[in-house]
Amino acid sequence: MKDNLQNQQVVAAKGEGSGLNAPKLIAPPDNMKALETRLQQQAVVTSLGLIALADGDLQQLMDKAVLQLKEVLEVEYTKILELLPGGEHMVLKAGLGWQEHIKLHESQVDTGADSQAGFTLACKQPVIVKDLNTETRFNGPALLRQHLVISGMSCIIWGRNSEPYGVLGIHSIYERNFSNDDIIFLQAVANVVAAAIQRKEVELSLQQANDKLNLALSSAQMGIFVIDASLDKATWDNQAAALLGISNSEGSYNQFLDIVFEADRQMVQDVIFSTLHSGQDYLVEFRVGGVNNTFKWILLKGKATHDAQGLQGRLTGVVSDITGRKNAEEALVKSEGKFRTLADNIPNLCWMADASGDIYWYNSRWYDYTGTNEKEMKNLGWQKVHDPAMLQQVVEKWKHAIQTNTAVEMVFPIRGADGVFRPFLTRVVPVKDSNGKVLHWFGTNTDITERENLARQKDEFLSIASHELKTPVTSIKGFIQLIDRMYKQGCPPESMGNLLHKAESQVNKLASLINELLDVSKIQDGKLEYNFDSFLVKPFLEECIAHVEHLSPKNRIAMQGALSISLYGDRLRLEQVVCNLLTNAIKYSPDDTPVTIDVVASGKDVVITVQDKGIGIPEEMFSKIFDRFYRIEASSRQYQGVGLGLYICAEVVKRHNGTIGLRSKKAEGSSFYFSLPQPTEVDAKS
């Protein structure tokens, strides 16, 4: 039995020797004693190796190693020294036989010239000392001498990355001849210890890496998720379980699929299949939950891994909760959608620039109005649609706004697609973050052509209105002062009658002008009242003529056509319309030409036309002539009147569901007409 065991050990030793490391170290034994020693040494190495493999405590292994060395090599002292950082000192990690004051983990030796350990580290070979007293390579430190050491061996214990961990040494107070086997034995023990140390260090760094990973995962709220390629099994860590809303740490692949929201399930499955197939990285976002329509968005990201044979692959990955991000994205898309819809549908031209003032976006209105496209507007493209005369000023104001981070407002012309420059009110505001840093600029350009026209018309209207009001006042004031003077001069009262009469008619003119202004104001407020009724057209027109007859020679105005019909409407307002048209006709045509009122009843409508042979109106003014503030060629003062008359007429006719218009040729006269719906039986009776 013993022989067998010995043979096996020999075979094992030979087997080892066939490896790369130690062919010359496994020499044939000289005799049985030597063989036994070798077997004993191999048994020690094996038992130490087992401790190391069993993931035993490193200190325990070292203690065991120094004990075994002491026994097997029959020496008085054994030691394991660990090289301290800096490389100048070593501390005793394990040892036997030393005096009491030599303490584990405390006692240090230096690695200087005296030291055997230092020499061992330096020569990187096992060091054998036969007699310290005759030793020439180093002096031998005081420690060894104090212990009366004569002989010994030492070798390096290699740590990670081919750096020495320390030195393993044995010492004897006798002169000894250590054999090759002894040296091999010492080195083998050192190697076992080294392997254990290296393993511990790897374990430690693995542990540290693992701790770091866990810390990272947990602070990032991420969990680990693994799906076997067979799709039988899925495993996950606690964090993943919490994120996915599941309790156990593993389950079937189908169990995993079940927690995915139904609508996303096929997509998740497709990604997993294609990742297993392609072996590439994957990233999939899906929803879990769905109770009460509340979902949690999950991101699963990772890679497919395989073993060396490319079999038994699995998908490893991290899961994280991206609900917040998804909601924010959705809100952003919604708000951006709202913004775009708004920006593209308002009549203003809008644009956005980055903090440095580079415009990167225009709304569609901008492109519509300017007739440009995105490419043309790149960089400083906007300058192409500016008036060169104003551009410098605009650029300077814009630069100043950017430098001072302040909003800016200015008016400048922008060229339309039709080549026409129109005035735009431009407002640019900086959009800032919570620290007041400008993120971008938002600009709007509002076409103020209409506004400016209206303002100009209003100014003109006010000036005309004030002139028209002052004219009768001038007459009234003149007449009163004349009468006053005549009275003081004792003139007879009858000589003043004519003047009084004229003053009174100017007062009437003033009153009617004021009424017109009030009517306009009522029309604007929608407060002009109407009293609808049926009345015969002939007496109505006769009355109108009577109102204006004093303005011109008698019998100048004639009427013709369907004079026997009835009209339905507000008689007083319609009288105002006819009188206004007659007054205009009289005013703008010579006294010796006729003014004609023509009544035509055609099917549904009655059309009343007032025709003169006057100066006529150019066609381009037809559309504007009924505007509130319009007055033909006001600047040349060729025409009189506030310009309210026709506006009021148009409003009155419109209120009767009729239409108003004119036919005119310059120098040939004008025909103003308005149509009213024919009264029905019901209207006529009511």
Added chain:
Amino acid sequence: MAKKVLIFDDEADILEICKLVLESKGFEVATRLTCTNVLADVKAFSPDIVIMDNWIPDIGGVASIRLIKKEPGISETPVILFTANKDIQKLAEEAGADGYIEKPFDIATLEREVISRLS
């Protein structure tokens, strides 16, 4: 011989008032409702002074005054602008008028303006 005043205004009542006031002071007064024939009218009547409304058919008072002031033979005739326009002073300068009377006016002012320029 009476000094002659020619008044242009499209308001018949205002013309009548001016005529009554100035005639009572011994002036010979002629009136016109338009300035369509302004140069011919001035030449024909050869007034000592012209009073010119601004908003008057067809070319308006300011343009009429400019014509008078450029026309040989009548350019030296004093012209007074006669309007309700608030910018009367500026308009008078632009037209090259010799003075102005703002409407509504005091008849005493009319008398004074005319008399002071013809004495």
